[in-house]
Amino acid sequence: MGEFVRFEVDGGIGTIRLDRPPMNALNAQVQGELHEAATEAGTRADVRAVVIYGGAKVFAAGADIKEMVTADYASMVQRAAPLQAAFDALARIPKPTVAAITGYALGGGCELALTADFRICGDNAKLGQPEILLGIIPGAGGTQRLPRLIGPAKAKDLVYSGRFVGAEEALAIGLVDKVVAPDDVYSAAVELVSRYVTGPALALRAAKAAIDGGLDGDLASGLRLETQLFTGLFATEDRAIGMASFVENGPGKAQFVGR
Numbered sequence: 287m288g289e290f291v292r293f294e295v296d297g298g299i300g301t302i303r304l305d306r307p308p309m310n311a312l313n314a315q316v317q318g319e320l321h322e323a324a325t326e327a328g329t330r331a332d333v334r335a336v337v338i339y340g341g342a343k344v345f346a347a348g349a350d351i352k353e354m355v356t357a358d359y360a361s362m363v364q365r366a367a368p369l370q371a372a373f374d375a376l377a378r379i380p381k382p383t384v385a386a387i388t389g390y391a392l393g394g395g396c397e398l399a400l401t402a403d404f405r406i407c408g409d410n411a412k413l414g415q416p417e418i419l420l421g422i423i424p425g426a427g428g429t430q431r432l433p434r435l436i437g438p439a440k441a442k443d444l445v446y447s448g449r450f451v452g453a454e455e456a457l458a459i460g461l462v463d464k465v466v467a468p469d470d471v472y473s474a475a476v477e478l479v480s481r482y483v484t485g486p487a488l489a490l491r492a493a494k495a496a497i498d499g500g501l502d503g504d505l506a507s508g509l510r511l512e513t514q515l516f517t518g519l520f521a522t523e524d525r526a527i528g529m530a531s532f533v534e535n536g537p538g539k540a541q542f543v544g545r
Contacts, residue, residue: 288319293326298483299476300326300333302376304340312394313350314365317372320398324375334487334544335479336383338376338402339472345387345411346395351420366425369394373426376401377498380491382482386475387411388468392450397424400431403494405461406475408468409453413461416448434501436460486524487544492516 290306302323304310312320327336340346357365376383376398385391385399387407396413399405407413415428423429424445433441436459444451456462466474482490492515500508519525523545531540 288315288322290316291319291323293323295330295333297480298332298334299337299479300330300335301337301339302327304338304346309344309347309390310340310395311348311350312346312398313353314368316350317369321368321372321375324372324379328375328379328381331544333381334483334485335381336379337386337472337475337479338383338398339386339475340388340391340395342388342468342472344389345385345391346398347390348393348395348416349426369426373397373401377427377431380494381487382479382490382494384475384479386471387413387462388471393417393424393428394426397426397428397431400427400435404463404475404478406464406466406471406478407453407456407462408471409465410468411453411456411462411465412450413456414448414450415445416450418446419448432461484542486522486528486540486542488522488524489519492519 290304292303292305294301294303302320304316306316310316327333354362383402384404384406385402387399387405389408389410389412391399391407391411391413393416396415399413415424415432417424417428424432429441429445432444440459451459451461453462453465457465464474464478496508496512496515499511524542527542528540
């Protein structure tokens with residue numbers, strides 16, 4: 287697809303692959319290519335789940351500081367919106383997503399991982415939001431998605447201190463969902479989302495929209511959203527297939543068609 291971001295599909299699983307050696311620094315071009323990859327992943331019917339992967343050595347070590355070192359307020363006002371838009375596009379991919387993390391996932395790299403539904407990391411991984419050490423704060427969702435994931439106190443600890451956390455601590459605080467050997471990160475991520483490839487695509491889309499949308503508002507609004515999405519699924523073929531299969535054969539045997 288792009289110079290630094292590729293999008294590849296195999297067996298219903300799309301992989302958004304960063305490839306900007308040596309550290310996958312997230313410059314403006316990478317951000318734009320991530321946005322394009324997210325759009326393609328979200329719209330292609332042959333893609334049923336998505337893996338975000340930085341390669342065998344590093345996920346992404348953060349923003350390209352060389353691009354920002356001479357920036358002023360006016361220029362960053364112009365740059366911040368496309369950055370947020372790119373990461374928001376990744377978070378809104380209407381399919382199950384997982385970040386496969388090897389090595390460093392720092393700053394923007396950690397924020398990139400936060401856009402996924404799940405995170406699997408190698409036991410050598412280091413994650414964190416070290417922007418405070420540069421005199422700034424996270425600007426691609428770190429102050430918003432991180433506390434929603436691990437709670438405000440733990441998020442403030444990471445954001446205020448800028449410290450890195452290793453794989454085991456990341457697992458303990460809920461920042462990642464599974465720790466594996468570094469060589470197994472990508473295959474473990476594929477295995478995690480492969481179960482969704484033959485699932486009811488529209489119901490999975492609705493489940494993600496309900497959960498993510500509900501977290502953005504109050505309980506009453508979330509319940510209204512859930513009702514709308516729940517009832518809408520009664521217009522799908524997969525709902526009819528799933529219920530007929532349950533009645534005839536019991537649970538877990540439906541052959542969904544994704545419509």
